[in-house]
Amino acid sequence: MSKPPLKVFLCAPRGFCAGVVRAIDVVEAALKRFGPPVYVRHEIVHNRYVVEGLKAKGAVFIEELDEAPDGDAPVVFSAHGVPKSVPAAARLRNLVAIDATCPLVTKVHREAEIHHKRGRLVLLIGHAGHPEVVGTMGQLADGAVLLVETEADVERLVIPDGAELAYATQTTLSVDDTAGVVAALKSRFPAIHGPHKEDICYATTNRQDAVKRVAPDCDALIVVGAENSSNSQRLREVAERAGCPTARLVARAADIDWSLFSDIRTLGVTAGASAPEVLVEEIIDAFAERYEVSVETVSTADENVFFPLPRELRPQPA
Known part of the structure; x- marks a missing residue:
């Protein structure tokens, strides 16, 4: 057949x-x-x-x-x-x-420290318990950073009278969700200081933009990534909001629930920032066993960012 x-x-x-x-x-x-x-x-x-x-x-x-x-x-x-x-x-x-x-996480750490030195209370937009959030809040003394997860949290904030405020964000958040929280902060605290450059990293933004491009044209979309990967979870949410009827986060081909993909004619595939390409290929190969697959790459940005190793691990000159 x-x-x-x-x-x-x-x-x-x-x-x-x-x-x-x-x-x-x-x-x-x-x-x-x-x-x-x-x-x-x-x-x-x-x-x-x-x-x-x-x-x-x-x-x-x-x-x-x-x-x-x-x-x-x-x-x-x-x-x-x-x-x-x-x-x-x-x-x-x-x-x-x-x-x-990641140097882009270190950037957020440094910004928080600078705001603190200038006497500002730092409001960190992020997900409670995520290791990046734990690390950023741990750059300063207890109470120097307050966590904000949602727009509703902004309304519940209790700020000391006369406190000068600044905000920073986790690097792997939903761009759209974060924009809503930032807007709420600026509405309630018009004098709040923000980062000089957006804290959500280029990779998170680029991957979400690509998903927004393809999701409306797909019967289903798979994000290759781990359940505990924040940026991967956000990609799944972005696909759903962009109109894709079925969006799932899948670690490996063996984890695919085929009952969800039985009658599709178009499939979007992306991968979180910590998922290797070999797993993307594995997923596509699994679909190729069941479908006559044709692949079209949809590109929304070129990435050429490179971060060198820490100094102590760089090759020593001869």
Whole structure:
């Protein structure tokens, strides 16, 4: 029997961003420099395939520093960033701390510190409990940063009289959701200070723009990514809001619920910033077993961003 036709709209950009590439390269360079084991605090990026691949090379993933042995063991901090207390604790234990925080997250940390030095109370737009939010709030003393998740939170804020305010955002948020929260903040606090340059990173914005382009033309859309990946979850939400009837986050081809994709003729495919291209290919191959697939790449931006390794891991001149 002949297979039914399926037009696949492949979003570009998709998948790895410069911060993720750098973080993975940091772990691999540390393994080369120090040899295994190299300890990594938290998943280096939110993707099980990537984590398992690094484990096979000798990386040991831990959630807290006390899981690493005392002494000069190398410990890598994940791309999401960490509170200041973490590198401080590493120094006390003489661990070799290597920071793989995405430079665009570090930018948010520095902005928060500058606002604090200028006497401003910082309002951070983000998702409670996400490691990036924990890390950003941990750059300052308790109470110096207040978390805001929704427009409703803005109305509930209790601000000390006379307080000067500033806001920052998690880098992986929905562009549209965040715009609503920012508008609410500016409406209630007209004098609030914002970032000099948008905190939501270029990769998050570009991937959401590509999904907005293809989603209205798709019967279904798959985001390749992990459940705990904030930017991947936002892509799924963006697809739904843009009019795609079925949008699902899928880690691997084996996780596809085929009952949701039985009668489709058009499929959008994208990948979160921590999902490798091999998993995108795996998903498309799985559909090709059931459909006569034709693929059209829909590109909305070119990305050529590169972040160098931390200084201590860069090749030494001969």
